[in-house]
Amino acid sequence: MAKKASSSSESTKGESGGQKRPFVWARKDLLGMDELSAEEIVHVLDTAESFREVSTRSIKKVPALRGKVVALMFFEDSTRTRMSFELAASRLSADTMIFTSKGSSVAKGETTLDTVRNVKAMGVDVFVIRHSQPGAPHMVSRKVDASIINAGDGAHEHPTQALLDIFTLRQRLGGVAGRRVAIVGDIAHSRVARSNILGLRKLGAEVVVVGPPTMVPSAITAMGCQISHSLDDVLGEVDAINMLRIQFERFGGNLFPSLREYSKVYGLNSQRLARCRKDVLVMHPGPINRGVEITSHVADGPNSCILQQVTNGLAIRMAVLYLVTQAGEPEIRNSKTK
Numbered sequence: 001m002a003k004k005a006s007s008s009s010e011s012t013k014g015e016s017g018g019q020k021r022p023f024v025w026a027r028k029d030l031l032g033m034d035e036l037s038a039e040e041i042v043h044v045l046d047t048a049e050s051f052r053e054v055s056t057r058s059i060k061k062v063p064a065l066r067g068k069v070v071a072l073m074f075f076e077d078s079t080r081t082r083m084s085f086e087l088a089a090s091r092l093s094a095d096t097m098i099f100t101s102k103g104s105s106v107a108k109g110e111t112t113l114d115t116v117r118n119v120k121a122m123g124v125d126v127f128v129i130r131h132s133q134p135g136a137p138h139m140v141s142r143k144v145d146a147s148i149i150n151a152g153d154g155a156h157e158h159p160t161q162a163l164l165d166i167f168t169l170r171q172r173l174g175g176v177a178g179r180r181v182a183i184v185g186d187i188a189h190s191r192v193a194r195s196n197i198l199g200l201r202k203l204g205a206e207v208v209v210v211g212p213p214t215m216v217p218s219a220i221t222a223m224g225c226q227i228s229h230s231l232d233d234v235l236g237e238v239d240a241i242n243m244l245r246i247q248f249e250r251f252g253g254n255l256f257p258s259l260r261e262y263s264k265v266y267g268l269n270s271q272r273l274a275r276c277r278k279d280v281l282v283m284h285p286g287p288i289n290r291g292v293e294i295t296s297h298v299a300d301g302p303n304s305c306i307l308q309q310v311t312n313g314l315a316i317r318m319a320v321l322y323l324v325t326q327a328g329e330p331e332i333r334n335s336k337t338k
């Protein structure tokens, strides 16, 4: 890293003015936002801030993970997450192996655990796992002696997406505490919504989830967010709007009359954007269904930070790979980041 992270979590001064122990990351896995404290979230964001500079150099590499092997295990489709983890591992000088279930021996009946154990036998230090089954990375972490990073497990969690979303909000708004964020769409089937709510609430943001009653479980208020079934009602009161894709792959039946009807009531278009604060941030985790949850005019317009989210995903994933491999190794932490 070019400079030391400027996290308050790394401060050595206590509130009373005395010396405080420096923050040391202790997790070998990243399974969800649920398990992270506010201090840990800030530490990831600050570490990512330091790694962002690496991508501006002519030689975009640091030796932080030299000698380590990172296996990208994608049992479910991905573009952004898989490619940014691959580039992140490469920028940290790790060796990478990429598994996608399509074309693999999963088609012959090999289980998730057998697949991971066989790849581990080739000498893997970190597994990045995406899976359609909620809890799959957690199950692997109990059975396999390596670092496990959850790259999205069913409708459960997508912690690195939430971290890059919060990183982007912090970058654009100067902080998230006291800010109001709307998350709009298929909340019930969205791991992005769950992880964002958990992370944003821990950092003191207000969250309102918006969607039709069939897509917004009332129990979600237990996570500390509010519910609205009217997008028009919340437009003028939020600092950011995170639009979600309808997760057609996660439910069988119809949850709304038609796509046209859904788009009319819950789609973000130019007319609705005009009723938002002038500098409202428009976010989307991707992939976008243009013309359904968001129009091209809004997705590609000046309020959109959708591609900035993707750019920030690289720094966040470098930070997460780095932190899980350095857990418990402070002397390596300090010597390998130059």
Ligand code: CP
Pocket (backbone or CB within 6 Å): 077, 078, 079, 080, 081, 082, 152, 161, 285, 286, 287
């Ligand atoms: N946001 C996200 O997870 O995108 P991918 O499915 O392309 O990885």
